[in-house]
Amino acid sequence: MNYYAVLDVGGSSIKYALMDEAGAFIEKSSVPTPKTSLTLFMDTVDSIVKGLGKNQPLQGLAVSMPGAVKVETGMIEGVSALPYIHGPNMKDLLQERTQLPVELENDANCAGLAEGWIGAARDVNDYLCIVIGTGIGGAVVLDKKIRHGKNGFAGEFGYMLMEDYLGRQEVAETWSSIAAVGGLVNQVAKRKEMAPDDLTGKEIFTLAENGDTDVQDEIEKFYKRLAVGIYNLQFIIDPEKILIGGAISHREGFVKQLNETLQQMKYDQEGLTVQVEKCQFGNDANLIGALYHFLQRQKEGRLKL
Template sequence: MKAYMVFDIGGTYIKYAVMDDHANKLESGKIPTPSAGLEPFLQNITDIVKQYARSFELQGIALSSPGAVDVGTGFIGGASAIPYIHGVCMTDLLKERTGLEVSIENDANCAALAEGWLGAARDTDYYICVVIGTGIGGSIVMNQSILRGATLHGGEFGYMIMESSANHPLRATWSQMASTNALVKEVERRKSLDKGTLTGEDVFRLAADGDPIARECISNLYKKLAIGIYNLKYALDPQKILIGGGISKRPDVIKGINDELAQLKDEISTLDISVEACQFDNDANLIGALFHFLKVHAASGI
Protein backbone atom coordinates (compact mmCIF):
# COMPACT_ATOMS: atom_id res chain seq x y z
CA MET A 1 0.00 0.00 0.00
CA LYS A 2 1.36 3.44 -0.95
CA ALA A 3 1.90 5.77 1.98
CA TYR A 4 4.08 8.55 3.38
CA MET A 5 6.30 8.67 6.48
CA VAL A 6 5.66 11.89 8.39
CA PHE A 7 7.61 13.24 11.38
CA ASP A 8 6.93 16.14 13.75
CA ILE A 9 10.22 17.05 15.45
CA GLY A 10 9.71 18.55 18.89
CA GLY A 11 11.99 19.46 21.76
CA THR A 12 10.69 16.62 23.94
CA TYR A 13 9.28 14.06 21.50
CA ILE A 14 9.43 13.14 17.84
CA LYS A 15 5.92 12.20 16.75
CA TYR A 16 5.53 10.12 13.62
CA ALA A 17 2.82 8.64 11.46
CA VAL A 18 2.35 6.62 8.32
CA MET A 19 -0.29 8.52 6.35
CA ASP A 20 -2.12 8.14 3.09
CA ASP A 21 -2.48 11.04 0.66
CA HIS A 22 -5.66 12.22 2.41
CA ALA A 23 -3.88 12.55 5.78
CA ASN A 24 -5.46 9.44 7.29
CA LYS A 25 -3.13 7.96 9.91
CA LEU A 26 -2.41 4.29 9.18
CA GLU A 27 0.15 3.88 11.96
CA SER A 28 1.53 6.33 14.52
CA GLY A 29 3.72 6.69 17.57
CA LYS A 30 6.32 8.86 19.27
CA ILE A 31 9.82 8.57 20.68
CA PRO A 32 11.83 10.84 22.99
CA THR A 33 13.89 13.37 21.07
CA PRO A 34 17.54 12.27 21.44
CA SER A 35 19.70 14.55 23.57
CA ALA A 36 23.02 13.00 22.52
CA GLY A 37 23.30 14.68 19.14
CA LEU A 38 22.66 14.45 15.41
CA GLU A 39 23.78 10.86 14.80
CA PRO A 40 21.31 9.24 17.24
CA PHE A 41 18.60 11.50 15.85
CA LEU A 42 19.26 10.42 12.26
CA GLN A 43 19.53 6.78 13.27
CA ASN A 44 16.19 6.85 15.08
CA ILE A 45 14.44 8.40 12.08
CA THR A 46 16.07 5.89 9.72
CA ASP A 47 15.12 2.92 11.91
CA ILE A 48 11.46 4.01 12.02
CA VAL A 49 11.37 4.47 8.25
CA LYS A 50 12.90 1.04 7.62
CA GLN A 51 10.47 -0.56 10.06
CA TYR A 52 7.40 0.71 8.20
CA ALA A 53 8.94 0.22 4.76
CA ARG A 54 8.42 -3.52 5.36
CA SER A 55 4.64 -3.05 5.45
CA PHE A 56 4.05 0.01 3.26
CA GLU A 57 5.23 1.24 -0.12
CA LEU A 58 6.64 4.49 1.24
CA GLN A 59 6.66 7.35 -1.26
CA GLY A 60 8.74 9.74 0.80
CA ILE A 61 9.44 11.43 4.12
CA ALA A 62 7.79 14.66 5.29
CA LEU A 63 9.31 16.59 8.20
CA SER A 64 7.89 19.31 10.45
CA SER A 65 10.71 21.08 12.26
CA PRO A 66 11.34 24.02 14.56
CA GLY A 67 13.67 26.80 13.43
CA ALA A 68 14.07 28.96 10.35
CA VAL A 69 13.60 26.23 7.76
CA ASP A 70 14.83 26.84 4.22
CA VAL A 71 12.51 24.55 2.27
CA GLY A 72 14.60 24.93 -0.88
CA THR A 73 17.91 23.76 0.57
CA GLY A 74 16.74 21.63 3.48
CA PHE A 75 18.85 23.58 5.97
CA ILE A 76 17.43 24.63 9.35
CA GLY A 77 18.61 28.04 10.53
CA GLY A 78 17.80 30.00 13.65
CA ALA A 79 17.69 28.32 17.03
CA SER A 80 15.51 25.83 18.89
CA ALA A 81 15.51 23.43 21.82
CA ILE A 82 17.34 20.91 19.59
CA PRO A 83 20.67 22.61 18.73
CA TYR A 84 22.13 19.78 16.65
CA ILE A 85 19.49 19.98 13.89
CA HIS A 86 20.66 23.47 12.89
CA GLY A 87 23.24 24.14 10.21
CA VAL A 88 22.95 20.80 8.41
CA CYS A 89 21.08 19.79 5.28
CA MET A 90 18.50 17.56 6.94
CA THR A 91 16.79 16.52 3.71
CA ASP A 92 20.02 15.33 2.08
CA LEU A 93 21.15 13.45 5.19
CA LEU A 94 17.90 11.49 5.43
CA LYS A 95 17.65 10.91 1.68
CA GLU A 96 21.16 9.38 1.72
CA ARG A 97 20.19 7.01 4.54
CA THR A 98 16.73 5.97 3.36
CA GLY A 99 16.79 6.41 -0.41
CA LEU A 100 13.48 8.29 -0.20
CA GLU A 101 12.56 11.82 -1.24
CA VAL A 102 12.45 14.15 1.78
CA SER A 103 10.72 17.49 2.37
CA ILE A 104 10.93 19.81 5.37
CA GLU A 105 8.86 22.75 6.59
CA ASN A 106 8.73 24.89 9.73
CA ASP A 107 6.35 23.53 12.36
CA ALA A 108 4.20 26.68 12.64
CA ASN A 109 3.91 26.79 8.86
CA CYS A 110 2.90 23.13 8.83
CA ALA A 111 0.09 23.88 11.28
CA ALA A 112 -1.11 26.72 9.07
CA LEU A 113 -0.99 24.60 5.91
CA ALA A 114 -3.03 21.90 7.64
CA GLU A 115 -5.80 24.42 8.33
CA GLY A 116 -5.89 25.50 4.69
CA TRP A 117 -5.91 21.96 3.36
CA LEU A 118 -8.45 20.25 5.61
CA GLY A 119 -9.22 22.58 8.52
CA ALA A 120 -10.72 25.91 9.50
CA ALA A 121 -9.31 27.75 6.45
CA ARG A 122 -10.34 25.15 3.89
CA ASP A 123 -11.30 26.85 0.61
CA THR A 124 -9.81 30.15 1.88
CA ASP A 125 -7.24 31.71 -0.45
CA TYR A 126 -5.62 34.14 1.98
CA TYR A 127 -5.42 33.74 5.74
CA ILE A 128 -3.08 34.10 8.69
CA CYS A 129 -2.55 31.94 11.77
CA VAL A 130 -1.55 33.49 15.08
CA VAL A 131 -0.09 30.89 17.43
CA ILE A 132 -0.18 31.87 21.11
CA GLY A 133 2.03 29.98 23.55
CA THR A 134 5.29 30.72 25.31
CA GLY A 135 5.60 33.49 22.74
CA ILE A 136 3.54 34.51 19.73
CA GLY A 137 4.33 33.29 16.24
CA GLY A 138 2.38 32.48 13.15
CA SER A 139 2.15 32.16 9.42
CA ILE A 140 0.83 34.02 6.40
CA VAL A 141 -0.73 31.77 3.74
CA MET A 142 -1.71 32.86 0.26
CA ASN A 143 -3.00 30.42 -2.36
CA GLN A 144 -1.78 27.42 -0.29
CA SER A 145 1.75 28.84 -0.12
CA ILE A 146 3.59 30.31 2.86
CA LEU A 147 4.67 33.94 2.58
CA ARG A 148 8.18 33.48 4.00
CA GLY A 149 9.75 36.92 3.59
CA ALA A 150 13.25 37.90 2.51
CA THR A 151 14.88 36.46 5.66
CA LEU A 152 12.37 33.67 6.43
CA HIS A 153 10.75 35.80 9.14
CA GLY A 154 7.34 36.22 7.55
CA GLY A 155 4.71 35.50 10.20
CA GLU A 156 6.91 36.31 13.20
CA PHE A 157 4.12 38.47 14.60
CA GLY A 158 5.44 38.29 18.15
CA TYR A 159 8.20 40.78 17.35
CA MET A 160 5.72 43.62 16.84
CA ILE A 161 6.40 46.40 19.36
CA MET A 162 3.17 47.21 21.18
CA GLU A 163 4.12 50.24 23.27
CA SER A 164 7.08 52.31 24.43
CA SER A 165 9.29 50.91 27.15
CA ALA A 166 11.52 52.79 29.55
CA ASN A 167 14.06 49.96 29.53
CA HIS A 168 14.16 48.70 25.94
CA PRO A 169 11.53 48.65 23.18
CA LEU A 170 11.95 44.89 22.69
CA ARG A 171 10.68 44.42 26.24
CA ALA A 172 7.30 45.55 24.93
CA THR A 173 6.82 43.18 22.00
CA TRP A 174 3.55 41.32 21.42
CA SER A 175 5.18 38.10 22.67
CA GLN A 176 6.38 39.84 25.81
CA MET A 177 2.97 41.32 26.51
CA ALA A 178 0.25 39.01 25.17
CA SER A 179 1.50 35.43 25.17
CA THR A 180 0.31 32.75 27.57
CA ASN A 181 3.69 33.05 29.25
CA ALA A 182 3.17 36.79 29.71
CA LEU A 183 -0.22 36.18 31.30
CA VAL A 184 1.21 33.68 33.80
CA LYS A 185 4.13 35.95 34.71
CA GLU A 186 1.82 38.90 35.32
CA VAL A 187 -0.49 36.94 37.61
CA GLU A 188 2.49 35.54 39.52
CA ARG A 189 3.95 39.04 39.91
CA ARG A 190 0.73 40.58 41.12
CA LYS A 191 0.07 37.74 43.56
CA SER A 192 3.70 37.79 44.80
CA LEU A 193 4.22 34.16 43.78
CA ASP A 194 7.53 32.57 42.82
CA LYS A 195 8.24 32.26 39.11
CA GLY A 196 6.98 28.94 37.79
CA THR A 197 4.29 28.58 40.43
CA LEU A 198 1.41 28.79 37.94
CA THR A 199 0.50 27.50 34.50
CA GLY A 200 -1.89 29.01 31.99
CA GLU A 201 -4.52 26.47 33.03
CA ASP A 202 -4.04 27.52 36.66
CA VAL A 203 -4.71 31.15 35.79
CA PHE A 204 -7.96 30.37 33.99
CA ARG A 205 -9.00 28.09 36.85
CA LEU A 206 -8.38 30.92 39.33
CA ALA A 207 -10.46 33.25 37.17
CA ALA A 208 -13.31 30.74 37.02
CA ASP A 209 -13.20 30.56 40.83
CA GLY A 210 -13.61 34.34 41.02
CA ASP A 211 -10.02 35.46 41.65
CA PRO A 212 -10.04 39.22 40.83
CA ILE A 213 -6.37 39.42 39.82
CA ALA A 214 -6.61 36.47 37.42
CA ARG A 215 -9.80 37.89 35.92
CA GLU A 216 -8.28 41.33 35.40
CA CYS A 217 -5.10 39.91 33.84
CA ILE A 218 -7.09 37.74 31.43
CA SER A 219 -9.23 40.73 30.46
CA ASN A 220 -6.05 42.73 29.78
CA LEU A 221 -4.69 39.82 27.74
CA TYR A 222 -7.75 39.90 25.48
CA LYS A 223 -7.26 43.65 24.93
CA LYS A 224 -3.59 43.22 24.00
CA LEU A 225 -4.34 40.32 21.67
CA ALA A 226 -7.13 42.29 20.01
CA ILE A 227 -4.84 45.27 19.39
CA GLY A 228 -2.22 43.09 17.70
CA ILE A 229 -4.85 41.32 15.61
CA TYR A 230 -6.38 44.67 14.64
CA ASN A 231 -2.94 45.80 13.42
CA LEU A 232 -2.43 42.60 11.43
CA LYS A 233 -5.85 42.92 9.80
CA TYR A 234 -5.15 46.45 8.61
CA ALA A 235 -1.56 45.66 7.58
CA LEU A 236 -2.24 42.37 5.76
CA ASP A 237 -6.04 42.31 5.28
CA PRO A 238 -6.45 38.52 5.19
CA GLN A 239 -9.78 36.86 4.56
CA LYS A 240 -9.50 34.92 7.81
CA ILE A 241 -7.51 35.13 11.05
CA LEU A 242 -7.05 31.86 12.93
CA ILE A 243 -5.85 31.47 16.50
CA GLY A 244 -3.72 28.46 17.42
CA GLY A 245 -1.87 27.19 20.46
CA GLY A 246 -3.30 25.48 23.52
CA ILE A 247 -5.16 28.60 24.61
CA SER A 248 -7.22 28.57 21.39
CA LYS A 249 -9.10 25.47 22.55
CA ARG A 250 -10.93 27.57 25.13
CA PRO A 251 -14.15 29.02 23.62
CA ASP A 252 -14.06 31.81 26.22
CA VAL A 253 -10.72 32.98 24.83
CA ILE A 254 -12.00 33.26 21.25
CA LYS A 255 -15.11 35.06 22.53
CA GLY A 256 -13.03 37.36 24.72
CA ILE A 257 -10.79 38.40 21.83
CA ASN A 258 -13.76 38.92 19.51
CA ASP A 259 -15.58 41.02 22.12
CA GLU A 260 -12.53 43.30 22.35
CA LEU A 261 -12.22 43.48 18.56
CA ALA A 262 -15.84 44.59 18.34
CA GLN A 263 -14.99 47.49 20.67
CA LEU A 264 -12.33 48.71 18.22
CA LYS A 265 -14.86 49.35 15.45
CA ASP A 266 -16.07 52.95 14.98
CA GLU A 267 -16.68 55.53 12.26
CA ILE A 268 -12.97 55.49 11.35
CA SER A 269 -12.20 51.79 11.75
CA THR A 270 -15.14 50.23 9.92
CA LEU A 271 -13.92 46.68 9.28
CA ASP A 272 -15.63 43.75 10.98
CA ILE A 273 -12.63 41.96 12.48
CA SER A 274 -12.95 38.57 14.18
CA VAL A 275 -10.92 35.44 14.83
CA GLU A 276 -11.62 31.71 14.73
CA ALA A 277 -9.89 28.83 16.49
CA CYS A 278 -7.68 26.48 14.49
CA GLN A 279 -9.39 23.13 13.93
CA PHE A 280 -6.40 20.87 14.37
CA ASP A 281 -4.38 20.36 17.53
CA ASN A 282 -1.90 17.54 18.09
CA ASP A 283 -1.90 16.29 14.48
CA ALA A 284 -1.66 19.72 12.82
CA ASN A 285 2.08 19.59 12.15
CA LEU A 286 1.89 16.07 10.74
CA ILE A 287 -0.97 16.98 8.40
CA GLY A 288 0.74 20.16 7.22
CA ALA A 289 4.07 18.41 6.67
CA LEU A 290 2.34 15.84 4.49
CA PHE A 291 0.58 18.57 2.52
CA HIS A 292 3.92 20.31 1.95
CA PHE A 293 5.50 17.08 0.68
CA LEU A 294 2.61 16.41 -1.70
CA LYS A 295 2.75 19.96 -3.02
CA VAL A 296 6.54 20.01 -3.44
CA HIS A 297 6.63 16.67 -5.19
CA ALA A 298 3.48 17.28 -7.23
CA ALA A 299 1.88 14.09 -5.94
CA SER A 300 -1.76 13.27 -6.38
CA GLY A 301 -4.32 13.71 -3.63
CA ILE A 302 -4.44 17.47 -3.12
Protein backbone atom coordinates in the same frame (compact mmCIF):
# COMPACT_ATOMS: atom_id res chain seq x y z
CA MET B 1 -3.05 4.67 -3.03
CA ASN B 2 0.34 6.18 -2.15
CA TYR B 3 1.75 6.14 1.38
CA TYR B 4 4.17 8.47 3.15
CA ALA B 5 6.23 8.57 6.33
CA VAL B 6 5.56 11.83 8.17
CA LEU B 7 7.47 13.23 11.17
CA ASP B 8 6.80 16.12 13.54
CA VAL B 9 10.10 16.79 15.31
CA GLY B 10 9.76 18.64 18.60
CA GLY B 11 12.05 19.39 21.50
CA SER B 12 10.66 16.56 23.64
CA SER B 13 9.19 14.05 21.20
CA ILE B 14 9.09 12.99 17.58
CA LYS B 15 5.52 12.32 16.53
CA TYR B 16 5.34 10.10 13.48
CA ALA B 17 2.68 8.65 11.20
CA LEU B 18 1.99 6.59 8.14
CA MET B 19 -0.39 8.66 6.00
CA ASP B 20 -2.00 8.37 2.62
CA GLU B 21 -2.11 11.05 -0.07
CA ALA B 22 -5.50 12.33 1.14
CA GLY B 23 -4.13 13.16 4.58
CA ALA B 24 -5.65 10.17 6.38
CA PHE B 25 -3.75 8.49 9.20
CA ILE B 26 -3.03 4.78 8.82
CA GLU B 27 -1.02 4.59 12.03
CA LYS B 28 0.74 7.03 14.34
CA SER B 29 2.84 7.10 17.49
CA SER B 30 5.74 8.99 19.07
CA VAL B 31 9.19 8.50 20.58
CA PRO B 32 11.41 10.75 22.73
CA THR B 33 13.57 13.13 20.74
CA PRO B 34 17.32 12.53 21.10
CA LYS B 35 18.59 15.62 22.93
CA THR B 36 22.24 15.93 22.06
CA SER B 37 23.33 13.73 19.17
CA LEU B 38 22.69 14.05 15.44
CA THR B 39 23.79 10.44 15.05
CA LEU B 40 21.15 9.25 17.52
CA PHE B 41 18.56 11.41 15.76
CA MET B 42 19.35 9.89 12.38
CA ASP B 43 19.27 6.39 13.86
CA THR B 44 15.86 7.12 15.40
CA VAL B 45 14.43 8.46 12.15
CA ASP B 46 15.82 5.51 10.20
CA SER B 47 14.17 3.09 12.61
CA ILE B 48 10.83 4.91 12.38
CA VAL B 49 10.85 4.98 8.58
CA LYS B 50 11.76 1.31 8.30
CA GLY B 51 8.92 0.41 10.65
CA LEU B 52 6.37 2.49 8.73
CA GLY B 53 7.49 1.00 5.42
CA LYS B 54 7.42 -2.60 6.58
CA ASN B 55 4.10 -3.50 4.91
CA GLN B 56 3.93 -1.07 1.98
CA PRO B 57 6.34 0.97 -0.16
CA LEU B 58 6.79 4.58 0.91
CA GLN B 59 6.75 7.41 -1.63
CA GLY B 60 8.58 9.89 0.55
CA LEU B 61 9.39 11.39 3.95
CA ALA B 62 7.67 14.61 5.03
CA VAL B 63 9.10 16.41 8.07
CA SER B 64 7.95 19.26 10.30
CA MET B 65 10.95 20.80 12.08
CA PRO B 66 11.62 23.63 14.56
CA GLY B 67 13.77 26.57 13.52
CA ALA B 68 14.01 28.67 10.36
CA VAL B 69 13.75 25.95 7.73
CA LYS B 70 15.06 26.84 4.29
CA VAL B 71 12.83 24.67 2.13
CA GLU B 72 14.90 25.16 -1.02
CA THR B 73 18.25 24.20 0.47
CA GLY B 74 17.34 21.90 3.33
CA MET B 75 19.29 23.95 5.89
CA ILE B 76 17.76 24.96 9.24
CA GLU B 77 18.82 28.35 10.54
CA GLY B 78 17.95 30.17 13.77
CA VAL B 79 17.90 28.39 17.14
CA SER B 80 15.80 25.66 18.69
CA ALA B 81 15.81 23.11 21.48
CA LEU B 82 17.84 20.81 19.19
CA PRO B 83 21.19 22.51 18.47
CA TYR B 84 22.46 19.65 16.30
CA ILE B 85 19.90 20.31 13.52
CA HIS B 86 21.43 23.76 12.87
CA GLY B 87 24.45 23.57 10.62
CA PRO B 88 24.25 20.37 8.57
CA ASN B 89 22.00 20.01 5.55
CA MET B 90 19.22 18.00 7.19
CA LYS B 91 17.37 17.33 3.95
CA ASP B 92 20.42 15.81 2.29
CA LEU B 93 21.27 13.74 5.37
CA LEU B 94 17.73 12.37 5.67
CA GLN B 95 17.52 11.55 1.96
CA GLU B 96 20.85 9.75 2.07
CA ARG B 97 19.90 7.76 5.18
CA THR B 98 16.33 6.79 4.20
CA GLN B 99 16.79 6.64 0.41
CA LEU B 100 13.48 8.51 0.06
CA PRO B 101 12.55 11.93 -1.33
CA VAL B 102 12.45 14.33 1.65
CA GLU B 103 10.83 17.73 2.19
CA LEU B 104 11.19 19.89 5.32
CA GLU B 105 9.12 22.81 6.60
CA ASN B 106 8.91 24.83 9.82
CA ASP B 107 6.46 23.46 12.40
CA ALA B 108 4.27 26.58 12.64
CA ASN B 109 4.09 26.78 8.86
CA CYS B 110 3.05 23.14 8.74
CA ALA B 111 0.22 23.88 11.17
CA GLY B 112 -0.94 26.68 8.90
CA LEU B 113 -0.77 24.53 5.78
CA ALA B 114 -2.86 21.81 7.42
CA GLU B 115 -5.71 24.28 7.95
CA GLY B 116 -5.62 25.39 4.32
CA TRP B 117 -5.59 21.85 2.97
CA ILE B 118 -8.38 20.08 4.85
CA GLY B 119 -9.04 22.32 7.86
CA ALA B 120 -10.69 25.58 8.88
CA ALA B 121 -9.19 27.57 5.96
CA ARG B 122 -9.86 25.07 3.18
CA ASP B 123 -12.46 27.41 1.64
CA VAL B 124 -10.16 30.49 1.39
CA ASN B 125 -6.86 31.37 -0.29
CA ASP B 126 -5.46 34.06 2.06
CA TYR B 127 -5.30 33.53 5.80
CA LEU B 128 -3.18 33.87 8.91
CA CYS B 129 -2.60 31.17 11.49
CA ILE B 130 -1.63 32.51 14.93
CA VAL B 131 -0.33 29.95 17.41
CA ILE B 132 -0.43 31.06 21.05
CA GLY B 133 1.73 29.21 23.56
CA THR B 134 4.67 30.26 25.69
CA GLY B 135 5.29 32.73 22.87
CA ILE B 136 3.36 33.65 19.72
CA GLY B 137 4.22 32.33 16.28
CA GLY B 138 2.31 31.39 13.20
CA ALA B 139 2.09 31.43 9.45
CA VAL B 140 1.20 33.79 6.62
CA VAL B 141 -0.56 31.95 3.79
CA LEU B 142 -1.40 33.78 0.57
CA ASP B 143 -2.78 32.00 -2.49
CA LYS B 144 -2.56 28.78 -0.44
CA LYS B 145 1.24 29.17 -0.19
CA ILE B 146 3.39 29.87 2.85
CA ARG B 147 5.15 33.22 2.66
CA HIS B 148 8.57 32.91 4.24
CA GLY B 149 9.83 36.46 3.65
CA LYS B 150 13.32 37.56 2.63
CA ASN B 151 14.92 36.43 5.91
CA GLY B 152 12.49 33.67 6.81
CA PHE B 153 10.71 35.64 9.52
CA ALA B 154 7.24 35.95 7.99
CA GLY B 155 4.76 34.68 10.56
CA GLU B 156 6.94 35.50 13.57
CA PHE B 157 4.14 37.70 14.90
CA GLY B 158 5.36 37.53 18.48
CA TYR B 159 8.25 39.90 17.75
CA MET B 160 5.91 42.86 17.14
CA LEU B 161 6.70 45.69 19.55
CA MET B 162 3.72 46.53 21.70
CA GLU B 163 4.54 48.70 24.72
CA ASP B 164 7.36 50.89 26.07
CA TYR B 165 9.10 51.03 22.69
CA LEU B 166 10.15 54.68 23.16
CA GLY B 167 12.86 53.79 25.65
CA ARG B 168 11.03 54.06 28.96
CA GLN B 169 12.58 50.72 29.87
CA GLU B 170 15.60 48.79 28.68
CA VAL B 171 13.68 46.10 26.79
CA ALA B 172 10.48 46.86 24.91
CA GLU B 173 7.53 44.53 25.40
CA THR B 174 6.71 42.34 22.43
CA TRP B 175 3.44 40.68 21.57
CA SER B 176 4.88 37.39 22.87
CA SER B 177 6.11 38.87 26.13
CA ILE B 178 2.71 40.30 27.12
CA ALA B 179 0.04 38.51 25.08
CA ALA B 180 1.22 34.88 24.97
CA VAL B 181 0.33 32.45 27.74
CA GLY B 182 3.86 32.90 29.09
CA GLY B 183 3.30 36.65 29.12
CA LEU B 184 0.03 36.27 31.03
CA VAL B 185 1.79 34.08 33.60
CA ASN B 186 4.54 36.68 34.03
CA GLN B 187 2.07 39.55 34.43
CA VAL B 188 -0.02 37.72 37.02
CA ALA B 189 3.10 36.54 38.89
CA LYS B 190 4.40 40.11 39.05
CA ARG B 191 1.08 41.38 40.38
CA LYS B 192 0.74 38.58 42.94
CA GLU B 193 4.45 38.82 43.89
CA MET B 194 4.99 35.19 42.97
CA ALA B 195 7.59 33.32 40.94
CA PRO B 196 6.36 32.64 37.39
CA ASP B 197 7.40 29.00 37.77
CA ASP B 198 4.79 28.65 40.52
CA LEU B 199 1.92 29.42 38.12
CA THR B 200 0.39 27.92 34.99
CA GLY B 201 -2.09 29.36 32.54
CA LYS B 202 -4.71 26.86 33.70
CA GLU B 203 -4.25 27.87 37.33
CA ILE B 204 -4.59 31.54 36.40
CA PHE B 205 -7.98 31.03 34.75
CA THR B 206 -9.10 28.96 37.74
CA LEU B 207 -8.17 31.82 40.09
CA ALA B 208 -10.19 34.20 37.93
CA GLU B 209 -13.20 31.88 37.94
CA ASN B 210 -12.97 31.73 41.74
CA GLY B 211 -13.29 35.51 41.97
CA ASP B 212 -9.69 36.78 42.18
CA THR B 213 -10.16 40.36 40.95
CA ASP B 214 -6.44 40.99 40.38
CA VAL B 215 -6.22 37.98 38.09
CA GLN B 216 -9.47 38.92 36.35
CA ASP B 217 -7.99 42.33 35.59
CA GLU B 218 -4.81 40.80 34.12
CA ILE B 219 -6.84 38.40 31.97
CA GLU B 220 -8.86 41.33 30.63
CA LYS B 221 -5.60 43.08 29.69
CA PHE B 222 -4.38 39.84 28.13
CA TYR B 223 -7.42 39.68 25.82
CA LYS B 224 -7.02 43.36 24.90
CA ARG B 225 -3.33 42.91 24.07
CA LEU B 226 -4.13 39.90 21.91
CA ALA B 227 -6.88 41.88 20.19
CA VAL B 228 -4.55 44.80 19.42
CA GLY B 229 -2.08 42.53 17.64
CA ILE B 230 -4.83 40.78 15.68
CA TYR B 231 -6.41 44.12 14.74
CA ASN B 232 -3.06 45.35 13.38
CA LEU B 233 -2.46 42.15 11.41
CA GLN B 234 -5.91 42.44 9.83
CA PHE B 235 -5.04 45.87 8.47
CA ILE B 236 -1.53 44.89 7.38
CA ILE B 237 -2.52 41.81 5.37
CA ASP B 238 -6.34 41.91 5.22
CA PRO B 239 -6.70 38.12 5.07
CA GLU B 240 -9.93 36.27 4.46
CA LYS B 241 -9.56 34.45 7.78
CA ILE B 242 -7.48 34.64 10.94
CA LEU B 243 -7.15 31.33 12.76
CA ILE B 244 -6.07 30.85 16.37
CA GLY B 245 -4.18 27.74 17.50
CA GLY B 246 -2.31 26.53 20.54
CA ALA B 247 -3.61 24.77 23.63
CA ILE B 248 -5.37 27.89 24.94
CA SER B 249 -7.54 28.04 21.80
CA HIS B 250 -9.31 24.88 23.01
CA ARG B 251 -10.29 26.50 26.28
CA GLU B 252 -14.08 26.87 26.46
CA GLY B 253 -15.11 30.43 25.71
CA PHE B 254 -11.63 31.64 24.73
CA VAL B 255 -12.31 32.40 21.06
CA LYS B 256 -15.74 33.84 21.92
CA GLN B 257 -14.22 36.24 24.48
CA LEU B 258 -11.45 37.24 22.08
CA ASN B 259 -14.00 38.07 19.37
CA GLU B 260 -16.06 40.08 21.84
CA THR B 261 -12.94 42.08 22.72
CA LEU B 262 -12.24 42.66 19.02
CA GLN B 263 -15.81 43.88 18.51
CA GLN B 264 -15.30 46.52 21.20
CA MET B 265 -12.50 48.12 19.21
CA LYS B 266 -13.38 51.12 17.04
CA TYR B 267 -13.08 50.54 13.29
CA ASP B 268 -12.65 53.50 10.96
CA GLN B 269 -13.62 51.38 7.98
CA GLU B 270 -17.32 50.59 7.74
CA GLY B 271 -18.12 47.05 6.76
CA LEU B 272 -14.87 45.63 8.13
CA THR B 273 -15.23 42.96 10.79
CA VAL B 274 -12.15 41.67 12.57
CA GLN B 275 -12.72 38.25 14.09
CA VAL B 276 -10.95 34.96 14.58
CA GLU B 277 -11.76 31.28 14.29
CA LYS B 278 -10.25 28.30 16.08
CA CYS B 279 -7.85 26.06 14.18
CA GLN B 280 -9.43 22.70 13.42
CA PHE B 281 -6.43 20.52 14.17
CA GLY B 282 -4.55 20.13 17.44
CA ASN B 283 -1.59 17.81 17.91
CA ASP B 284 -1.99 16.38 14.39
CA ALA B 285 -1.67 19.73 12.60
CA ASN B 286 2.09 19.60 12.01
CA LEU B 287 1.90 16.08 10.59
CA ILE B 288 -0.93 16.95 8.20
CA GLY B 289 0.78 20.17 7.08
CA ALA B 290 4.14 18.47 6.58
CA LEU B 291 2.53 15.96 4.23
CA TYR B 292 0.73 18.69 2.29
CA HIS B 293 4.01 20.61 1.94
CA PHE B 294 5.72 17.46 0.65
CA LEU B 295 2.98 16.80 -1.92
CA GLN B 296 3.04 20.41 -3.16
CA ARG B 297 6.83 20.49 -3.45
CA GLN B 298 6.89 17.23 -5.35
CA LYS B 299 4.13 18.46 -7.66
CA GLU B 300 6.04 21.68 -8.36
CA GLY B 301 9.17 19.66 -9.11
CA ARG B 302 7.34 17.50 -11.65
CA LEU B 303 5.89 20.58 -13.36
CA LYS B 304 9.41 21.99 -13.85
CA LEU B 305 10.58 18.87 -15.67
